[in-house]
Amino acid sequence: MDFEEEEKLHEERLKAALASMPSEGDVAEMAARFKAISEPSRLKILFALAGGELCVDHVGEAVNANQSAVSHQLRILKDNRIVKCRRLGKKVLYSIADEHVLSMMRSAREHLGCE
Amino acid sequence: MDFEEEEKLHEERLKAALASMPSEGDVAEMAARFKAISEPSRLKILFALAGGELCVDHVGEAVNANQSAVSHQLRILKDNRIVKCRRLGKKVLYSIADEHVLSMMRSAREHLGCE
DNA sequence: ATATTATATGAACTGTTATTCATATGATGA
DNA sequence: TCATCATATGAATAACAGTTCATATAATAT
Numbered sequence: 688m689d690f691e692e693e694e695k696l697h698e699e700r701l702k703a704a705l706a707s708m709p710s711e712g713d714v715a716e717m718a719a720r721f722k723a724i725s726e727p728s729r730l731k732i733l734f735a736l737a738g739g740e741l742c743v744d745h746v747g748e749a750v751n752a753n754q755s756a757v758s759h760q761l762r763i764l765k766d767n768r769i770v771k772c773r774r775l776g777k778k779v780l781y782s783i784a785d786e787h788v789l790s791m792m793r794s795a796r797e798h799l800g801c802e
Numbered sequence: 803m804d805f806e807e808e809e810k811l812h813e814e815r816l817k818a819a820l821a822s823m824p825s826e827g828d829v830a831e832m833a834a835r836f837k838a839i840s841e842p843s844r845l846k847i848l849f850a851l852a853g854g855e856l857c858v859d860h861v862g863e864a865v866n867a868n869q870s871a872v873s874h875q876l877r878i879l880k881d882n883r884i885v886k887c888r889r890l891g892k893k894v895l896y897s898i899a900d901e902h903v904l905s906m907m908r909s910a911r912e913h914l915g916c917e
Numbered sequence: 918a919t920a921t922t923a924t925a926t927g928a929a930c931t932g933t934t935a936t937t938c939a940t941a942t943g944a945t946g947a
Numbered sequence: 948t949c950a951t952c953a954t955a956t957g958a959a960t961a962a963c964a965g966t967t968c969a970t971a972t973a974a975t976a977t
Contacts, residue, residue: 693890701860704850708864709911714842714849717910721840726935727826727833734829735819743954745816749823756936758955768913775808777944777953787913791906795832796824798883798902841965858924871966873925878964892923892974 723767724791728752729760733783733792736770740782838882839906843867844875848898848907851885855897 709717724730728750735741735749747757761781764770769788772781783789824832839845843865850856850864862872876896879885884903887896898904 697857697860700854700856701864703853704856704860704864707853708846708849711842713911713914714846717914718840718842718845720910720913721836721845725833725836725840727830728935730829730833730836731823734823738818738822739815741815741819742812745812745819749816749819753937754954755938755956759935762955774944777951779954785913787909790909791913794902794905794909795835796828798835798900798906799828799832837964843965868967869924870926870968874965877925889974892921894924 720767720769723763723769724788726760728756729764732757732760732764733769733788736781736783737789737792740773740780742775742778742780744778746781835882835884838878838884839903841875843871844879847872847875847879848884848903851896851898852904852907855888855895857890857893857895859893861896 708714724733731750732746735746741749743754743757743761746761747754750757752760761770761772765772765781768784770781771784772779774780823829839848846865847861850861856864858869858872858876861876862869865872867875876885876887880887880896883899885896886899887894889895
């Protein structure tokens with residue numbers, strides 16, 4: 688492939704990239720969700736919840752953080768639909784929101800594994 | 803399930819969570835990689851690269867950012883093994899590092915889709 | 918060699934965010 | 948209703964990260 692061909696190919700890729708780019712809003716939303724799971728403290732919470740729902744207290748013990756910090760972090764995760772929760776008496780039980788979150792965690796682990 | 807059974811179940815889950823928790827280092831590494839893709843500007847770069855390798859200039863056009871900003875962001879992505887690059891003459895061509903990254907992007911899009 | 922093109926880097930400024938402390942809300946049982 | 952347990956929230960501080968500007972490096976062509 689000579690220089691001109693190369694150049695042409697790249698221009699076409701650029702056009703294709705621009706065409707298939709998600710909207711600003713969607714990119715922002717996806718980025719926000721990645722951001723939610725991109726803090727070690729919050730990612731640890733997710734691994735703690737991977738085995739099933741836990742109350743706030745137990746999450747705190749699992750990740751070794753105080754009640755307030757955990758509560759703030761859980762809120763961020765919940766606002767971004769990474770976790771969900773239900774009340775059971777005095778306690779609130781948190782769990783992973785859906786399969787996609789677990790899928791991303793798996794991918795992340797695999798991505799880390801192969802280096 | 804009565805109160806005591808519930809309590810016992812939760813305690814066991816907590817123990818299981820603590821046991822299966824990845825190491826501090828691995829969590830930090832995974833979080834760092836999520837963080838790399840959690841900025842709208844960088845996520846846009848990834849969508850731009852999803853169709854194939856592009857030079858820095860074209861990435862800049864695709865995401866509408868200046869050369870310096872793009873270069874800085876590409877460095878972060880490269881340091882976190884999200885993208886890789888190769889030199890071709892004066893240009894440096896960037897591309898998605900591996901399948902896991904695309905997988906995470908797919909999961910993110912699906913996760914966004916189902917609400 | 919030197920001019921030009923393409924990319925990378927460093928420093929500074931700005932905005933963002935995690936954690937902590939204190940306090941508020943909500944639920945249960947006496 | 949009151950005391951207690953569990954969780955949530957608000958404000959403040961302190962650390963971090965993205966963008967920009969200026970400049971440096973790297974490769975090519977004349």
